[in-house]
Amino acid sequence: xxxxxxxxxxxxxxxxxxxxxxxxxxxxxxxxxxxxxxxxxxxxxxxxxxxxxxxxxxxxxxxxxxxxxxxxxxxxxxxxxxxxxxxxxxxxxxxxxxxxxxxxxxxxxxxxxxxxxxxxxxxxxxxxxxxxxxxxxxxxxxxxxxxxxxxxxxxxxxxxxxxxxxxxxxxxxxxxxxxxxxxxxxxxxxxxxxxxxxxxxxxxxxxxxxxxxxxxxxxxxxxxxxxxxxxxxxxxxxxxxxxxxxxxxxxxxxxxxxxxxxxxxxxxxxxxxxxxxxxxxxxxxxxxxxxxxxxxxxxxxxxxxxxxxxxxxxxxxxxxxxxxxxxxxxxxxxxxxxxxxxxxxxxxxxxxxxxxxxxxxxxxxxxxxxxxxxxxxxxxxxxxxxxxxxxxxxxxxxxxxxxxxxxxxxxxxxxxxxxxxxxxxxxxxxxxxxxxxxxxxxxxxxxxxxxxxxxxxxxxxxxxxxxxxxxxxxxxxxxxxxxxxxxxxxxxxxxxxxxxxxxxxxxxxxxx
Amino acid sequence: xxxxxxxxxxxxxxxxxxxxxxxxxxxxxxxxxxxxxxxxxxxxxxxxxxxxxxxxxxxxxxxxxxxxxxxxxxxxxxxxxxxxxxxxxxxxxxxxxxxxxxxxxxxxxxxxxxxxxxxxxxxxxxxxxxxxxxxxxxxxxxxxxxxxxxxxxxxxxxxxxxxxxxxxxxxxxxxxxxxxxxxxxxxxxxxxxxxxxxxxxxxxxxxxxxxxxxxxxxxxxxxxxxxxxxxxxxxxxxxxxxxxxxxxxxxxxxxxxxxxxxxxxxxxxxxxxxxxxxxxxxxxxxxxxxxxxxxxxxxxxxxxxxxxxxxxxxxxxxxxxxxxxxxxxxxxx
Numbered sequence: 091x092x093x094x095x096x097x098x099x100x101x102x103x104x105x106x107x108x109x110x111x112x113x114x115x116x117x118x119x120x121x122x123x124x125x126x127x128x129x130x131x132x133x134x135x136x137x138x139x140x141x142x143x144x145x146x147x148x149x150x151x152x153x154x155x156x157x158x159x160x161x162x163x164x165x166x167x168x169x170x171x172x173x174x175x176x177x178x179x180x181x182x183x184x185x186x187x188x189x190x191x192x193x194x195x196x197x198x199x200x201x202x203x204x205x206x207x208x209x210x211x212x213x214x215x216x217x218x219x220x221x222x223x224x225x226x227x228x229x230x231x232x233x234x235x236x237x238x239x240x241x242x243x244x245x246x247x248x249x250x251x252x253x254x255x256x257x258x259x260x261x262x263x264x265x266x267x268x269x270x271x272x273x274x275x276x277x278x279x280x281x282x283x284x285x286x287x288x289x290x291x292x293x294x295x296x297x298x299x300x301x302x303x304x305x306x307x308x309x310x311x312x313x314x315x316x317x318x319x320x321x322x323x324x325x326x327x328x329x330x331x332x333x334x335x336x337x338x339x340x341x342x343x344x345x346x347x348x349x350x351x352x353x354x355x356x357x358x359x360x361x362x363x364x365x366x367x368x369x370x371x372x373x374x375x376x377x378x379x380x381x382x383x384x385x386x387x388x389x390x391x392x393x394x395x396x397x398x399x400x401x402x403x404x405x406x407x408x409x410x411x412x413x414x415x416x417x418x419x420x421x422x423x424x425x426x427x428x429x430x431x432x433x434x435x436x437x438x439x440x441x442x443x444x445x446x447x448x449x450x451x452x453x454x455x456x457x458x459x460x461x462x463x464x465x466x467x468x469x470x471x472x473x474x475x476x477x478x479x480x481x482x483x484x485x486x487x488x489x490x491x492x493x494x495x496x497x498x499x500x501x502x503x504x505x506x507x508x509x510x511x512x513x514x515x516x517x518x519x520x521x522x523x524x525x526x527x528x529x530x531x532x533x534x535x536x537x538x539x540x541x542x543x544x545x546x547x548x549x550x551x552x553x554x555x556x557x558x559x560x561x562x563x564x565x566x567x568x569x570x571x572x573x574x575x576x577x578x579x580x581x582x583x584x585x586x587x588x589x590x591x592x593x594x595x596x597x598x599x600x601x602x
Numbered sequence: 603x604x605x606x607x608x609x610x611x612x613x614x615x616x617x618x619x620x621x622x623x624x625x626x627x628x629x630x631x632x633x634x635x636x637x638x639x640x641x642x643x644x645x646x647x648x649x650x651x652x653x654x655x656x657x658x659x660x661x662x663x664x665x666x667x668x669x670x671x672x673x674x675x676x677x678x679x680x681x682x683x684x685x686x687x688x689x690x691x692x693x694x695x696x697x698x699x700x701x702x703x704x705x706x707x708x709x710x711x712x713x714x715x716x717x718x719x720x721x722x723x724x725x726x727x728x729x730x731x732x733x734x735x736x737x738x739x740x741x742x743x744x745x746x747x748x749x750x751x752x753x754x755x756x757x758x759x760x761x762x763x764x765x766x767x768x769x770x771x772x773x774x775x776x777x778x779x780x781x782x783x784x785x786x787x788x789x790x791x792x793x794x795x796x797x798x799x800x801x802x803x804x805x806x807x808x809x810x811x812x813x814x815x816x817x818x819x820x821x822x823x824x825x826x827x828x829x830x831x832x833x834x835x836x837x838x839x840x841x842x843x844x845x846x847x848x849x850x851x852x853x854x855x856x857x858x859x860x861x862x863x864x865x866x867x868x869x870x871x872x873x874x875x876x877x878x879x880x881x882x883x884x885x886x887x888x889x890x891x892x893x894x895x896x897x898x899x900x901x902x903x904x905x906x907x908x909x910x911x912x913x914x915x916x917x918x919x920x921x922x923x924x925x926x927x928x929x930x931x932x933x934x935x
Binding site: 408431447449454458473494 | 611812
């Protein structure tokens with residue numbers, strides 16, 4: 091599958107020669123050890139307009155937000171406010187220039203009043219640093235009315251509902267005389283009605299002449315409220331323009347288009363007999379009626395947006411949480427899985443996304459991490475046999491080409507990629523039938539990524555059934571035999587063969 | 603991408619012996635020896651076999667609880683109700699004496715009361731998911747409160763003559779029954795913590811309970827067992843202490859929970875869980891016994907003694923931190 095797609099990088103200037111952008115990024119670069127997060131990107135925000143920033147996970151969106159709000163310092167390029175170059179060495183400097191962000195989870199304080207929450211850290215003051223409560227209340231009321239929120243500033247935050255709390259968070263963001271408002275996935279936690287209210291709010295802010303940067307995965311939202319778009323891919327600027335001049339298909343193509351065939355191992359998939367069958371798995375809040383079957387030697391991908399319920403479902407399959415309904419069958423026989431210990435006994439293992447907390451016990455040595463679920467085999471009558479443990483740990487870590495000074499070093503001292511190898515080694519040592527990998531290459535370097543991919547292919551070739559949860563489209567396309575797309579806790583599509591394209595994945599995941 | 607030649611990864615870089623020599627336990631052992639030598643100079647009565655034997659009673663009963671407490675603290679939990687469990691178990695035995703129960707029955711009652719109290723803590727912590735420090739502060743008042751209600755300002759006496767063996771009996775020459783039991787329990791707990799799958803699970807849970815659960819460890823079950831063991835050990839200590847004193851007051855073993863925790867932390871167990879060893883706790887028991895005994899020979903009053911123990915605890919915990927800070931400052935300069 092080869093797709094060389096180059097968006098015509100028609101600069102937005104022609105379409106909008108009229109105004110100077112309120113805020114502009116020009117050729118910004120930012121590198122982290124092993125990764126170039128931003129590679130010469132540009133972004134322009136205009137007064138009274140909503141610009142949607144579009145890109146896959148890892149495209150560099152959140153790095154841009156952190157650069158704009160003074161949390162990260164760019165390695166190169168320029169930030170321009172009203173055409174004049176500026177620097178944001180701290181978050182306060184960004185706020186002083188009128189840049190403010192509404193995050194997915196703004197930290198608020200339940201025990202404080204609405205006005206205190208809005209002005210915490212920059213309350214109006216009398217002499218001697220005493221807080222001017224009256225003007226604080228008055229200004230809080232003004233800001234709240236400005237966004238159409240009917241909330242008494244004196245109310246304790248605890249007494250508000252979740253939607254009103256969200257409005258307080260927005261009011262807090264606007265309390266610094268904002269000219270540029272960044273909204274990072276603002277609708278992720280909102281209900282349908284609340285989303286409508288948010289749209290109205292965005293219209294109000296536009297009318298007040300604020301420049302809005304809107305980050306969202308949801309295409310219906312983007313086409314509904316954005317005036318312009320900017321697309322990033324892998325930390326690079328791909329293109330920008332007016333929303334009215336592009337359609338969904340073209341935007342999706344800009345977002346995902348790339349050559350994915352080269353970096354992944356060549357696999358001849360030959361699925362064998364069925365190993366795992368899941369029927370009607372449901373949970374009151376996280377997922378609903380999930381069912382599928384999995385064969386030996388198969389890699390089944392699970393794609394979806396963050397929050398689609400993939401990890402929650404996998405953890406239920408592994409016995410961490412209990413489904414309210416649903417059956418698991420292993421090799422045709424009913425399997426009762428009420429705890430991870432029972433899942434492991436049934437041959438189902440899970441490599442979690444959160445390596446530091448769930449995957450490994452980072453303070454303990456490598457060999458003890460590897461043998462932890464296999465202690466039954468490396469011991470005799472409950473007594474440890476260290477020589478056996480070292481033998482088992484060596485066998486599996488060396489198969490994964492682990493780089494470590496010794497098997498006695500704590501897992502926490504290894505790089506992310508090597509930590510992941512320890513976690514995978516730990517599970518392979520239990521000789522599983524089904525291995526679930528949740529975002530297996532998230533946050534690890536390119537070299538380890540390729541090693542993990544190759545190893546996954548090798549496992550499948552040896553007859554292991556693999557489930558891979560991934561939000562990276564190239565990884566999903568490059569590794570999976572079959573893909574289940576989840577959206578809002580349900581299976582949106584099951585794709586195979588020619589149906590498996592970046593466009594179909596994004597469409598089903600976003601519900602277009 | 604990946605090479606065909608696999609790299610060999612060595613088991614360890616440091617030998618276990620080297621690791622042991624550089625450990626907290628060896629430092630503590632030096633402290634113990636120093637205190638021993640200082641004591642023998644300070645008092646002419648110190649180097650006497652019977653005096654030294656008497657000294658062991660300062661720590662044997664507390665140390666029995668400290669072994670189980672060490673495992674509990676390593677797993678990230680704590681039980682502050684242990685002294686109250688002693689009071690309740692002792693009260694239960696004293697009440698049974700009034701009904702003419704014999705020595706085997708008394709021991710059974712003492713141990714069962716301890717187990718039952720441990721189970722009560724275990725249920726509250728593992729089934730209801732409450733924090734153990736709060737739960738056991740609550741049960742500390744509850745258990746001792748029951749003793750006070752039953753006894754008031756009364757005393758239970760009249761324990762059978764052969765019951766005295768547990769706290770006053772000698773197995774051989776100056777070697778008391780309690781000292782033998784202490785040594786036996788030290789070996790058992792040392793083996794359980796350091797040589798079994800169960801002990802490995804305790805460390806794993808203490809370092810990262812979520813990671814342990816995701817690795818298939820039955821976290822709740824391990825913690826349940828640890829609370830049971832701690833209750834049982836408090837029951838054992840109750841039998842020994844009651845036997846040694848020959849009577850039961852509701853104030854029995856008052857404040858012991860802090861001395862037990864002190865002993866565990868002094869022994870190098872991380873109060874936040876995840877690390878520590880039984881040999882460390884054994885040495886810490888000797889250190890605390892030697893300090894209190896030495897000060898006793900010098901006629902230092904009890905209140906000063908507890909001040910000394912408190913300073914000792916703060917000192918041993920603060921010293922490594924101060925050392926680390928000082929080294930960093932030197933490195934920066």
